[in-house]
Amino acid sequence: MQRDAVVVSMEGITKSFGGTTANDDISFCLEAGEIHGLLGENGAGKTTLMNILYGLHRPDSGCILVNQVERNITSPHEAIALGIGMVHQHFMQVPTLTVLDNVILGLRNAREPLLDREGARQRLGELSATYQLDVDPEAYIWQLSVGDRQRVEILKALYRDVSILILDEPTSVLTPQEAEELFAMIRVCVNRGMSVIFITHKLEEAMSITDRVTVLRDGRVVATRVTSETTKAELARLMVGREVLFRLSNDAARSPAGPVALEVERLRAISDRGVLAVRDVSFQVHGGEIVGIAGVDGNGQTELVQALTGLRPVESGRVVVDGVDLTNAAPQRILRQGVGHIPEDFDDALVGAFTLVENLALDLHYTPPFSRWGVLNREVMRQSAQQVIARYDVRTPHERVKARTLSGGNKQKVVIARETSRAIKLLIAAHPTRGLDIGAEEYIRGLLLELRNAGIAILLVSTKLDEILSLCDRILVIEKGRLMGEMARSEADIEKIGLLMAGTGA
Helix, strand or coil: CCCCCEEEEEEEEEEEEEEEEEEEEEEEEEEEECCCEEECCCCCCCHCCCCCCCCCCCCCCCEEEEECCCCCCHHHHHHHHHEEEEEECCCCCCCCCHCCCCCCHCCCCCCCCCCCCHHHHHHHHHHHHHHHCCCCCCCHHHHHHHHHHHHHHHHHHHCCCCCEEHHHHHCCCCHHHHHHHHHHHHHHHCCCCCCEEEEEHHHHHHHHHEEEEEECCCCCEEEEEEEHHHHHHHHHHHHHCCCCCCCCCCCCCCCCCEEEEEEEEEEECCCCCEEEEEEEEEEEEEECEEEEEEECCCCHHHHHHHHHHHCCCCCCEEEEEECCCCCCCCHHHHHHCCEECCCHHHHCCCCCCCCCCHHCCCCCCCCCCCCCCEEEHHHHHHHHHHHHHCCCCCCCCCCCEEECCHHHHHHHHHHHHHHHHCCCCEEEEECCCCCCCCCHHHHHHHHHHHHHCCCCCEEEECCCHHHHHCCCCCEEEEEEEEEEEEEHHHHCCCHHHHHHHCCCCC
């Protein structure tokens, strides 16, 4: 396929929301048959730009050309008619309908007012086979894994005969294995004539899957590069505007480990499906050390963290924090014992309808200086929020915005800011850098080391082996709810951890 034929050209695109300029005079082009990465930090303007191309937003100025013809795209319906499809970061699906019904939802057919489900099923089967997107058409959406739900979104676009596919942070909710399967599907789509725009903030993905990369920073294009002619370090510098450390020093300023802050004894917990998810788990975390739990997602990590933080009943065993038995204690009591908790789903830790001021004061709003005699001091809350927002670089117009309006990465920063800016003895962090861009990831990893060096005990749950190896002093490996082994960082390597993650000996 001719690679230099431009199928989409966006010229001088500017878009503001209130006093915030999301896109500032952006020009961008997509060539036929290429995978073009749109790379940038959270809040850089990537999704806004593609929402304009898909007709969800109208630009304040600028123009769009599709196949060399200027178009005024005012709705997704018009975008689809032009052959443009978009798979959103948060799937647009009806959970109580089947895969087939979700795919054909909103489409007209020749047999109206009757549905031609048999014809639709046949075409869906052909698309599934052609593009290697195997999903049961009669399965209900709520029954599917996240990876299968994403396949449904791609099938919806293919069913509508799109030739230009926009993927918005498509791996943010996928396991590494599912991400590799997605990349294989994308390559099949491109080999069959599609052009793809791949929105991401992950450098490894951009280097692995794209042909060219356009980098946005603060709503502007800073560079476009041929992927094979650039490096991860250069892209990181373009994204963040400075050099980025990919591996932090773990040993600087470290004090000897202190007393036991968390002791877990033969812990057992049941999953939502009623099966034993945590099986006789025992370990300790000392003050001034980071203990990592490595493992493939879905091996009991979620249930373990929930049991430790009072969000899931403990079937048997004990949880002791700083000498106090907190087994099956209420979450509020656990927090008051000096435990910080960064959950894997940050939406669970925020109240979307509350402002950032209110969210950052949660857990502390009943204590001085935020309140006195039961009356909130909102000015103190506001000043505190401003300081925290500045320190943690939360990208927001001001502290009074609702939490639900923030990007995913900035929501994560708010949760981390709240949990680490108060007095804690123990921090339980589940995937704290998941969904964060390279600059924020570097900052959070450095923050965890600072907290450890200040004597705080940290339990870090992560599926990122590079993160585990660079941050943790001791590493535990979990598989099917059991701890398969423990090792010091000096003894650990990816091969040894990988064998334990797979359920075999090192």
